[in-house]
Every structure is written in structure tokens, then in C-alpha cells.
Amino acid sequence: MEPTTAPTKPTFSPAAQAEIKRLLTHYPEDRSKSALLPILHIAQAEFGGWVSPEVQDLVAETLGIKPIEVYEVSSFYTQYNLKPVGKHVLEICRTGPCMLRGSDELTAHLERITGAKVGGTSPDGTFTLKEVECLAACGFAPIVQVREKYYEQLDTPEAVDAMLSELKSLVHRPILPWEETGLPNSLKNY
Numbered sequence: 001m002e003p004t005t006a007p008t009k010p011t012f013s014p015a016a017q018a019e020i021k022r023l024l025t026h027y028p029e030d031r032s033k034s035a036l037l038p039i040l041h042i043a044q045a046e047f048g049g050w051v052s053p054e055v056q057d058l059v060a061e062t063l064g065i066k067p068i069e070v071y072e073v074s075s076f077y078t079q080y081n082l083k084p085v086g087k088h089v090l091e092i093c094r095t096g097p098c099m100l101r102g103s104d105e106l107t108a109h110l111e112r113i114t115g116a117k118v119g120g121t122s123p124d125g126t127f128t129l130k131e132v133e134c135l136a137a138c139g140f141a142p143i144v145q146v147r148e149k150y151y152e153q154l155d156t157p158e159a160v161d162a163m164l165s166e167l168k169s170l171v172h173r174p175i176l177p178w179e180e181t182g183l184p185n186s187l188k189n190y
């Protein structure tokens, strides 16, 4: 029988540790749990775009909270990926206004072009497709969110193809200070 080796426990890089330390200065010492959401984002960026149970345990350890407190949050918000994903995660809004403006056709087109099914990843590992609820930009339906950026009015094949070629040309950059990643329609974190 082959000897089994214990999986390596994940650890944050020095850059991520420094960013987490800086983030925690924004919260009272006895309220560090409030930094859970941004630290989960850092963890997701650090560990390949998803948060495994081991990574979530690391987040819990970092914040001095119970793992279940992290699991409850990560499984609630669709922004956190709980299984491996491709280089770009496309969150397709499927709620009423986007549906009326063609989100079903948009999804079918994306599946055809990328080779990924909703909930899965393209064979080349570039795109993961997810369906999500209202992204609060109904006036610009149909919408796809990719990290911090909204791609709006994707109601023609040309608009979708332009989005995909833009994404294919992007290279993810390392973690940025949290405040610098939040601007809508920004490409800062790529």
C-alpha cells in the first residue's frame, strides 16, 4: 500500500498576512470577526479563486473564531466559491428584469461559446459560469459580474463576445489593499 501523506496546511503569504494585519486595524480588537468578509476575499484571491474547508479553517484561526462561523458566511454569499473554479468566474444574473431582457439566451450563448455548463468550468479552465440573483443593476440588464466589474446590457452576441475577449486578455494581479478593489466598473484588481 502506498504511504499516505497528510495534506499540507494552507498558510497566508507574507503579502496577504500584511494586508490582513492592516485590515484588522480598522476594527476594535474585540470585534475582529467583523473583518470576516474581506478576509475571505483575500483568502479566495490567495488560494486559486476558491475557499476550501482547510482555507476556511485558516481564516477562522486567523480571526480566533470557530470554523462553523466561517462556513455559515461562506455558504451564504454567492461571491465565495466553495469548489475549484476557472480563471474567471462569470456571475450571470437570472432574476426577473435580467430574465426579461434575455438572461436565458445570454446563458445559453455563454455555455455554447465557453463550453462550460452553469455551475461548471470550461474545459480549458478559463471560465466558470454561475447563476446569481439580482445584482442591483436592473436598469442595465442583462448583467454579468466578474469580480468587481459589471458587464452591462449583454443583450447581443457581439456584446458577450467583447466581454469574453476582454477577459481572456486580462492577467490577475496580486492582492490589492481592500479599499482599492471596490470601485464598480474598475479593473483595478486584474
Ligand code: FES
Pocket: 093, 094, 095, 096, 097, 098, 099, 133, 134, 135, 136, 137, 138, 139, 141, 142, 143
Ligand atoms: S435583475 Fe439582474 S441586476 Fe437586477
